[in-house]
Amino acid sequence: MNAQAQPKQTPSTYVAAATAEEARKLADELMDVMSALLGVIERETELVRAGQLHQAMAFGNQKSELSRRYVTTVGNLKASQKFMSRSAPDLLKTLHRHHDTFRAMLQVNLTVLATAHAVSENVVRGVNAEMQRRNIPNTYTAQGRRTAPGPRHTTPLSVSRSL
Template identity: 75%
Template sequence: MNQNPQRRVATTPAPSASTPGDARKLADNMMDVMSALLGVIERETELVRAGMLREAMALEPQKTDLSRRYVNAVGQLKASQKYLSQTAPELLTTLHRYHDTFRAMLQINLTVLATAHAVSESIIRGVNTEMQQRNIPNTYTAAGRRATPGPRHMTPIAVSRSM
């Protein structure tokens, strides 16, 4: 039996555009959300590149809220895509171009975050290796080779993930 049943979130259907004014509002909302999210992402990228991880982590609530709004705006646009493609194809084209720029900037952010993760992991592994070498006794076998330490000589390193 499943002890922790998954909660299902009730989703409401996204309202679709039925007038040119609605279509314009949806497009403006999408552009505003992407612009705001892009601003936060660019700031996060700058902070991570500068090594200011605490400050970058402080942007998380704002980034989460804007991401939620972005997903909602995409849902609304998907619900209105048929109407938009028939009545305002130039608006849809503009949104696609803007979204391509948004995706490119997001890819830069993801690359910076992945690099920071890889560097920090490398540092932790280096510290662990150094600590393990200090804990390993320098002994030799009868053949004059360095003895391989047993598991009891390996001491795990503990890392606090909270900053």
Template identity: 65%
Template sequence: MNQRPQAQPAAVTARAISSPVEARKLAEDLMDVMSGLLGIIERETELVRAGKIREAMELEGQKGELSRRYMVAVEHLKNSQKYLAQVSPELLTTLRRHHDTFRAMLQINLTVLATAHAVSEGIVRGVNVEIQRRNIPNTYTASGQRATPGPRNMTPLAVSRSL
């Protein structure tokens, strides 16, 4: 939705955890980030469903920051997965269950966004067809057939992508 260039954060290499306290902290951080991101995504979904696209776009900054934190936490988890599987398999199972719920909610959000995109694209295409129809002259050839309009009769539709 946005044409602004995104700043690329510096790569963060997360070292593997080495204690049960670090494992618990990692799990809590990941769950907090997923919960925060789910809250933003649910709000965005509600706003898009209500047609309040401008308000939904205002959540972009928060969503971006939480997404960045989520990616860092997942990378840390990947680096620590062997240790977690050995020391705390129940914690790993809990994280997987929470992540499955997280993915399901993301899928709902993506479906709503795709629907909004398809609807808006359909509206723009419909407006373009109507503009073209009005700009094409109704002329006929000598044999009484409808004349095919030339390219000079087609007027392009200009759309501003900023709201």
């Protein structure tokens, strides 16, 4: 006999709505958590745009907690999707519209953060290039060309990531 190992199915940690009232509560929870998360992200985006990164980092714990609630609520909604599509299709459509708006707002935040990252990376690269330029001896070969610096002439740049 070939006893093949059957993959164990882990029970779902998400709770599906079984009544219209539970579905409505779930929808309200998603709307509340999306609104709260957007509020935090908008404040963070404003601070990053203003260059106040230290203050923006203070929202990390709050964002993590709201993100955890968001993932749990979305999982519960996915588990309830069949029931909600039969019993409350209008509510499901409204949630989809609000979620699309939520994703668009998150995209704005990601764009701001990516821009701040690119700018800071360019600043660090510029500082490094200037340091290396000052440390490299300015000499020429017998053919009149500049010499390429060897590894002993480059100075490593150390950056602290904590603010």
